[in-house]
Amino acid sequence: KAGVTQTPRYLIKTRGQQVTLSCSPISGHRSVSWYQQTPGQGLQFLFEYFSETQRNKGNFPGRFSGRQFSNSRSEMNVSTLELGDSALYLCASSPGWLNYGYTFGSGTRLTVV
Amino acid sequence: DAKTTQPNSMESNEEEPVHLPCNHSTISGTDYIHWYRQLPSQGPEYVIHGLTSNVNNRMASLAIAEDRKSSTLILHRATLRDAAVYYCIPGVYGGATNKLIFGTGTLLAVQP
Numbered sequence: 001k002a003g004v005t006q007t008p009r010y011l012i013k014t015r016g017q018q019v020t021l022s023c024s025p026i027s028g029h030r031s032v033s034w035y036q037q038t039p040g041q042g043l044q045f046l047f048e049y050f051s052e053t054q055r056n057k058g059n060f061p062g063r064f065s066g067r068q069f070s071n072s073r074s075e076m077n078v079s080t081l082e083l084g085d086s087a088l089y090l091c092a093s094s095p096g097w098l099n100y101g102y103t104f105g106s107g108t109r110l111t112v113v
Numbered sequence: 114d115a116k117t118t119q120p121n122s123m124e125s126n127e128e129e130p131v132h133l134p135c136n137h138s139t140i141s142g143t144d145y146i147h148w149y150r151q152l153p154s155q156g157p158e159y160v161i162h163g164l165t166s167n168v169n170n171r172m173a174s175l176a177i178a179e180d181r182k183s184s185t186l187i188l189h190r191a192t193l194r195d196a197a198v199y200y201c202i203p204g205v206y207g208g209a210t211n212k213l214i215f216g217t218g219t220l221l222a223v224q225p
Contacts, residue, residue, distance in 0.1 A: 104156030
């Protein structure tokens with residue numbers, strides 16, 4: 001079966017711009033989570049969506065936002081980009097119920113210059 | 114969130130068993146113990162999870178101490194493809210707590 005698809009794979013943006021990243025979960029999975037990975041902070045949880053509702057949120061500023069569509073596809077948006085937002089952004093999907101493992105995509109590498 | 118302690122790095126030889134330890138002394142009674150690994154240039158990959166008793170799947174075995182304050186991920190025969198960062202993550206799935214809190218993990222090197 002198809003895995004978690006993230007687009008684009010690579011992105012270069014300028015400070016102050018905004019960016020939208022996309023994630024298509026595994027068919028039938030209703031939960032989509034987003035993570036940020038940097039060399040300094042490691043993997044950090046951004047937020048989780050389930051059935052179009054944000055169910056959980058990490059400790060990130062309001063510039064980071066997301067949404068989920070009725071087909072479970074999700075987007076995350078970062079506004080007013082800062083150099084420190086350069087990172088690998090990972091999306092993970094799961095059926096959404098207890099005891100199921102997450103399946104991660106390969107990520108979007110965002111570079112802010 | 115329960116805190117975890119894992120060795121920063123470990124080495125193994127190909128085709129030998131590997132035991133990756135994790136201490137999670139502050140784990141709560143309802144936390145499952147999950148293991149994920151991240152191969153170079155890839156997203157994390159689910160390996161195994163358990164609550165109280167030992168668990169086996171096609172990738173690995175998970176041995177959980179009786180007091181649940183520690184666990185060990187066992188790769189029965191390491192291959193070069195097992196070289197990755199391994200994360201031990203206590204937590205509960207479901208509802209408002211549905212998230213993974215990654216620590217620094219253990220970087221496993223496998224020598225041919």
